[in-house]
Amino acid sequence: MAYVFLVVAILSEVVATVSLRLSDGFSRLGPSVVAVVGYVAAFALLSQALTRGLALGVAYGTWAAAGVALVAVIGVGFLGESLSWVQIGGVGLVIGGVLALELGGAH
DSSP: OHHHHHHHHHHHHHHHHHHHHHTTTTTSHHHHHHHHHHHHHHHHHHHHHHHTTOOHHHHHHHHHHHHHHHHHHHHHHHSOOOOOHHHHHHHHHHHHHHHHHHHHTOO
């Protein structure tokens, strides 16, 4: 159940981050509201995942890495942004770091 809260927290954070970009510096009301509500929801859901037993390093690392990767993909796919090979490698390193945290904690 903790991972369900974590996944929804990640999705909330991604929606909030994309909305932040679309808010044009908080000058557009709709995306601004979605950004604020999304971030509040993301932190509340992350808190629930932690309450249900996820280790802080694993939960936050997974949340951050998945968020970075998803936002990068959405930026390229829908917002006309580009990624260099160095940036793609950086996202890969972040994901590798989270895997190391996860696998390092396994018994």
